[in-house]
Amino acid sequence: MSARISSGGSRPARISARGVGVEFLFDRQRRLVSPTLARVGARRIGSRSWGLRDLDLEIGAGEAVALVGRSGGGKTTLLRTIAGVFTPDAGTIAVEGRIGSLLSVGAGVMSPLTGRENAELLGVLAGLSLRESRRAAPNVQAASGLGRSFDRPVSSYSQGMRARLGFASADEADPTILLLDEVHEALDHEYRALVHERAREILRAGGIVVAAGHDHPLLEQLSRRALWLDAGRVVADGPFAAVRAAYLESSPERD
Numbered sequence: 001m002s003a004r005i006s007s008g009g010s011r012p013a014r015i016s017a018r019g020v021g022v023e024f025l026f027d028r029q030r031r032l033v034s035p036t037l038a039r040v041g042a043r044r045i046g047s048r049s050w051g052l053r054d055l056d057l058e059i060g061a062g063e064a065v066a067l068v069g070r071s072g073g074g075k076t077t078l079l080r081t082i083a084g085v086f087t088p089d090a091g092t093i094a095v096e097g098r099i100g101s102l103l104s105v106g107a108g109v110m111s112p113l114t115g116r117e118n119a120e121l122l123g124v125l126a127g128l129s130l131r132e133s134r135r136a137a138p139n140v141q142a143a144s145g146l147g148r149s150f151d152r153p154v155s156s157y158s159q160g161m162r163a164r165l166g167f168a169s170a171d172e173a174d175p176t177i178l179l180l181d182e183v184h185e186a187l188d189h190e191y192r193a194l195v196h197e198r199a200r201e202i203l204r205a206g207g208i209v210v211a212a213g214h215d216h217p218l219l220e221q222l223s224r225r226a227l228w229l230d231a232g233r234v235v236a237d238g239p240f241a242a243v244r245a246a247y248l249e250s251s252p253e254r255d
Contacts, residue, residue: 012061013097013176013208015082020055021090022077022232023048051077052232055091059208064199066223066240067212068247074232075212079103079179082210097208100175102167102195111155115146115165118154122169136172144168145191163187167195178202182213196221216244 026047052074059065067075080086081093083101109118119140123133141150144164154162164187170178178199187195199209199222211222219226219240226243228236236243 011096012206014061015057015059015093015095015097015177015208015210017055017057017081017091017093019091020052020057020081020088020093021050022052022081022086023050023089050232051086052081052088055232055234057227057234057237059210061206061208062203063225064203064209064211064223066216066219066226067210067229068214068216068219068226068244069229069235070251071214074229076103076181077232078229079181079210079212082177083179095177097176098173099177099179100170100173101179101181102163102170103179103181109154109162109166112153114153115144115150115157116141118165119150119169119172122166123172126169126173140165140168140172143171160188160191164191171198176202176205176207178207178209180209180211180213182215192218220244 026049055074055078057078067078069075077086079101080103081088082095083099083103084095085103110121113121116137119137120130120133123136123140124130128136141147144150144167146161146164149157149161150165154165157165167187180195180199199211203209209222211219213219223240225238226236226240227234228243228247236246
């Protein structure tokens with residue numbers, strides 16, 4: 001098993017996965033158990049489940065890929081594996097490029113802190129020095145459109161405001177690979193248009209966009225290619241319209 005994530009440099013953006021598997025361990029109360037706790041026997045394992053299994057994937061520079069499928073099919077797990085949040089338990093994944101992600105509304109955001117304080121914290125976590133992160137905060141404030149709310153506690157924010165803060169903070173790293181989970185569907189129409197325009201800029205510059213969700217018309221605005229995931233496996237990979245039609249035809253719940 002291996003994972004490799006590069007900071008980009010002069011090499012073109014690329015995502016390559018071979019036989020990737022991600023396994024989740026649960027205790028007898030169905031609580032997720034970390035691999036470390038499992039190894040030392042601190043928590044007894046009750047069950048196991050594969051979030052991804054035998055996944056092969058190649059995404060090249062300038063490509064946008066939509067992830068479709070029912071909830072629990074593996075879309076978010078794949079995005080988090082690309083982002084380096086999860087390490088494969090089987091297979092290999094190589095990612096070339098600077099990653100910016102909006103994977104959940106609350107990811108990395110601390111509710112008691114203000115938007116500015118969170119932006120500075122996220123900048124440091126992304127590899128900036130504290131001084132650099134503080135200098136970047138006004139850019140995040142402007143890009144998020146939060147105005148005076150930027151200096152209010154995030155606990156007072158709506159989901160859409162949190163998503164704005166998260167995306168603006170991620171975009172400040174100037175990503176060449178943009179990962180969007182279905183949380184971007186919660187954005188208001190105006191800001192969603194800005195996110196999509198930024199995604200197109202990344203694609204025009206030779207970057208990669210991978211977006212997951214259930215709003216298929218929204219996904220189709222970004223992507224010509226789709227990947228249908230079910231039970232952690234790739235069911236279909238091809239032109240968006242064809243993959244979407246096959247998925248909907250097989251699904252009792254029409255998205």
